[in-house]
Amino acid sequence: MNLPNKLTVLRALMVPVFVFFILYPAEQEMLFRLIALFLFCTASFTDYLDGHIARKRNLVTNFGKFMDPLADKLLVCSALICMIPLSRLPAWYVIILISREFIISGFRLIAVEQNVVIAASYFGKLKTVSQMVMIILLILQLSALHFVNLLFIYLSLILTIVSLIDYLYKNRKVLQEGGF
Template sequence: MNLPNRLTLLRMILAIPFIYFLGEAETHGIAFRITALIIFAVASITDFFDGYLARKHNLITDFGKLMDPLADKILVISALVIFVDIKYIPAWMSIVVIAREFLISGIRTLAAAKGEVIPAGNLGKYKTTSQMIVIILMMILGDNPYNFYMMLIPVILTVWSGWEYTVKAKHYFLNMK
C-alpha cells in the first residue's frame, strides 16, 4: 500500500477519536473540543497530502479514487451529525450534505459495476475543503449565531457539486436495466 493510500486510511482511523472527543466536548469542556480540533485538523491535512503525493509521484490508484472521498465523508458527516446534536446547525443542513453523499456514492457504485471509477471533481474538492474549514471554525468559535451562515457556503457547494456530478453521470441512469 502506497503512502497516499496509508494517509487515506489514517484519516478514516482518526475519525474514531475525533467522534469521541467532539461528541463529549459539551460534557467535558474545552480540552475535549481542542483535542477534537487537533485530530480533525491533522485528518484534514492528510486529505491534502494524500492527493498531492498521489498526483506528484503518479501513485493514483483505484483504491485511492474510491476510499479518499469515503474517508472525507466519514469525517465530515461525523462532525455534522454531532453539530446537529449539540444544536450548532439545523438538521436540514446535515441532511442535505448526507443525501448528496449517498447520491454520489450510488452513482459511483453504478460506475464501479461497469468497471469504471469516477474520481472527485474540482467542485467536489472545493465542497470538501469548505466543509472542513467551516467545521474547524465551528470548533474554534463554539456555539455562535454565525454557524448557520458559515455552513451555508458548504451547503450551497454541496448542492451545486451534487447537481454537476449527477448531470455528468446521467448516462448511468439512462442505461439502467
C-alpha cells in the same frame, strides 16, 4: 502499503478519536475542543497530502481510490453528525449534506458497472473545502465569528446542492444507460 494509503488509513482511524473528544462532556471542555480541532485539521490535511503524494509519486492504487473517498466521508459525516447534539447544526441540514454523499456514492457504483470513472468535480471539491472550513468554525464556536459561521453553513448547503446537480447533469448518460 504505500505512504498515501497509510495516510488514508490514519485519517479513518482518527475519526473515532475525534468523535470522542468533540462529544465527551469534560470539565476541560475547551481543551477537548482544541484536541478535537487539532484532530479534525490534521485528518483534513491528510486528505490533501495523500492525494498529492499519490499523484506526484505515481502511487495511485485501487485501495486508495476506494478508501480515500470513504475516509473523507467518514470524517466529514461524523463531524456533521456530532454537530447535532452540540446544537451547532439542525438535523435537517445534516441529512441534506449526508444524503448528497449517499446519492453520489450510489451514482459512482452505477458508473463503475459501466466502466466509467467519475472524477471529483470542481464544485465537489469546493463543497468539501467549504464543509471542512464550516466544521472548523463550528468546533471553535467563537461568538465573534457568528456571521462567518452562518456564511459557511449556507455556502456549504448551496455547494452541496449545486455539486449534486453538476455531477448528475454532467454524467446523465450513466443514468440513462443504467436504466433510469
